[in-house]
Amino acid sequence: MKPFHTIFYINVVLSCSVAIQASTDFVSIFDGKSLNGWTGDPRFWRVEDGAIVGQTTAKNPTKENTFLIWEGAEPADFELKVDFKISNHNSGIQYRSFPIEGKPWVVGGYQADLSADNKWTGAAYGEKYKNLLAKRGEKTVVGATEKDRQVAAQLGDGEEILSHINKDGWDTYHIIARGNQCIQMINGVITAEFSESEKDRLKNGVIALQLHAGPPMEVRFRNIMLRTLEPEAKKEILFLAGKKSHGYNAHEHKAGCHLLARSLNESGLDVIAQVTTEGTWPEPWIGYEKPDAIVMYCDGLKGHIANKHQERIQMLVDSGIGVSCLHFAVEVVPEDLGPQFLDWIGGYFEIGWSVNPHWTAEFEFFPDHPITNGVKPFSIRDEWYYHMRFQPDMENVTPILTALPPLRSLTSRSKDKDRGSNPAVMAEVEAGIPQVVAWAYDRPEGGRGFGFTGGHFHQNWKNDDFRKLVLNALVWTAQAEVPESGVNSRTPSERDMELNQDYPKPDQKTN
Known part of the structure; x- marks a missing residue:
């Protein structure tokens, strides 16, 4: 199997035999009164109190796992929402599944697992197909066999995820299957995510409900809602995370990208995010199959991701895709990428002109822009870069975050003429001119760019307004609609903040 960071998440129109038309809205595939449109062993399935009941x-008893199969379609790309409640033993929701020849009401394929003891609830399983796909809390890439499975990232602590599940009541599974990416959520929290890297992966199939062999059990399902997806139905955001950099809790490109991508995927908006790591481009490169926006969070200068992939990024920019650069990724070698960055995002950090001190910025006022929707005034200490090189006269550039740095942010580093201070920036700060540390750019020929100079300290992503502003910007660059209240996301826990960091805590050998 190829390493995860070489997997290109491909946006393709998949051919399949379906009986339901793609819809922008969720439609009910269970009428709440009967099993019309479903087929299963009548000894085990019934409708009661508006719910499908499976019982042994x-x-x-049932001698082997048996399934209630929806006969309406074999969807490929879709979203599925199902309320469930289980008493004893194990069950699951099958998707992109296939019938087992010679065995009525038996299927194999992807399964969103659930169990009364919650041991397997939230996991992704391959019923009669590769077995375990992703444990609760895992993001994986699955290859040709069940042994060919790579954990690409941790999306959450398995036990902490359970705190969002109502063990004794109703819960809601939300499954998104798009291209080779499958995301499973319960009550709005991602429990597992996986991608299949093989060309002969499951691309479409039946939806079914499982009744597991074994001890007596009962499982209930209701409010079964399906939304099929066309390629353009969700905006695709691709994170390009850089290599290891500064050490624990600083320049944590991989951890930061996965945290932001998880927030977008849980947002309920029509966006979907993927992450590639180690500063590589997802392969294979296919020019007409492209995301709607890319995000570069990486080291800059000669180590910048864009140095190696300039031609590919330019192709995307020419086609109108959005580009965002976070923290060090706004800094380039001017003679190598300066003009390109003015074209892509409207500005960049230039050694000898821009500075990068650590200081506490206070953001009290915001422009009327979708990126600031729902963002409240906040202050936060970061390595805020300022005095950028922008488009002449700031044409098509909108300052998003501005603050007046303390003069000591320059005087304390006056000997560093490259990054610490220079006469031009000193004159501006002495004159009380606020400095731009985040901006939006509307390209004249179409497409959008965003530059954000914060993001040095990984812990800053825990600040709700800091995080919301960046999430808003990423959605905006993809040309999706930013809600009036902004992109809401749950505050990461301390355990969440430790996930996927490149370096262990100083007093620990491992994360």
């Missing part, structure tokens, strides 16, 4: 007893 000591006197009426």
